[in-house]
Amino acid sequence: MATFVSMNMAVALIGNGNVASYLQQSLSKEGVNVDLYARNPRPQERVLSSLDPRSYELILLCVSDDALAEVSRQIPASPALVAHVSGASSLNVLAEKHSRKAIWYPLMSMRADLQLPIEAIPLCLEASREEDLLWLEEWTRGLGGRAYRVNSEQRPFLHLAAVLAHNFSNQLYHLAYTTLQEQQLSLEILQPLLEQSLKSLGQGDPARQQTGPAMRGDRKTIQRHLELLPDEQSRQVYRIMTSSIQKTHEKEL
């Protein structure tokens, strides 16, 4: 039965970057039998060419987007489900010969020091066959994880949204950090305020909780802030974000 999922099934992880080592640790903790393979294995790892896919129910490719096609070609065809973990590549990047293809994409910044249980990470799933999707969903939920169906059409938009909300906010935190540091103040002072805006994130359009000078159309404060900023690059960020807020709220400077 395609939807019968054993939690202690065997999984092969391929890769030796942050994602592979995070998954090796966290899946092992959940009782999954995990073996790690790499093209250039380190001690404790196996060489990719020795991989027998018939020994595994799931083969997770945790390699860079550029390497996915080539690595998937090196794996012999088998009944195992072959999946990659990338938000930037489609299903079709996996070699044609694999009849069961899937994506199991953890939506998280996978840094080497990530201390986060698998339960806390949204898993974005797609599969070439509906029964494999159901199977992956069941397995993911069995691990305690949050499974989301995200198809190939949606995935680029999800990645775009993550760049907007995550990478770009982080750059704004950096600009705030340098602004405060020059005044001997710590970014820590803003933490409660920033945490507060995440609390209501799942509840409708964040525009509804917008505050501040752009929203109020407070030209005097906007002008003063532009004078306080140290360079043209950060003034441009300030101007564009201000006019984006005002456009959203249909106000003008």
Place this chain on the structure above:
Amino acid sequence: MATFVSMNMAVALIGNGNVASYLQQSLSKEGVNVDLYARNPRPQERVLSSLDPRSYELILLCVSDDALAEVSRQIPASPALVAHVSGASSLNVLAEKHSRKAIWYPLMSMRADLQLPIEAIPLCLEASREEDLLWLEEWTRGLGGRAYRVNSEQRPFLHLAAVLAHNFSNQLYHLAYTTLQEQQLSLEILQPLLEQSLKSLGQGDPARQQTGPAMRGDRKTIQRHLELLPDEQSRQVYRIMTSSIQKTHEKEL
């Protein structure tokens, strides 16, 4: 003694906006005797003209920046400490006749439905006399609050940093929200990722944890994202934030 602080001291709050009503509730909970005054009082509130400052140890002006000068002039001179709660006004906006002036500025978005104990809110303090600053610090900490000294030179930079990190991030969340909504996806899916970047906020420059296409110089993804964005306004946001990240990390498109 200026630094002897009784927690059940008497405080007059002036104003009937969100800040005044939040402080009335949360200070009362901490055992502070609070009376609420307003120029146009509602039931349960007192009229400002009846305020006898000699009955209070602290008078907190929770009125708009534009009204601070006028309202502080309407309060008779007394030994009480007269403070405003604004991050955008200086000490000198308070009428000359008050010999003890201070700022007690809660760094939080004070919406009407704010459910947050006073302990969770950073309080930014300034006073015209060092002994009053010590007294305010002691009182604030007695309430369980986090007291930060922020002087008049620092305060505009703190406000600028809050606009950059808080208001502008919120606008990015809005752009991510609309991007996801058109694909029938919820912003909730990004919440763990965004919470993760706040966890290490107090630990040095956030630029160190930057990831994503701008950071990697991944032109192909940047180009595709620009094509996915629905209007020139949001493309401008994308371009400026991308080049701000690349400038910080000294990369170029």
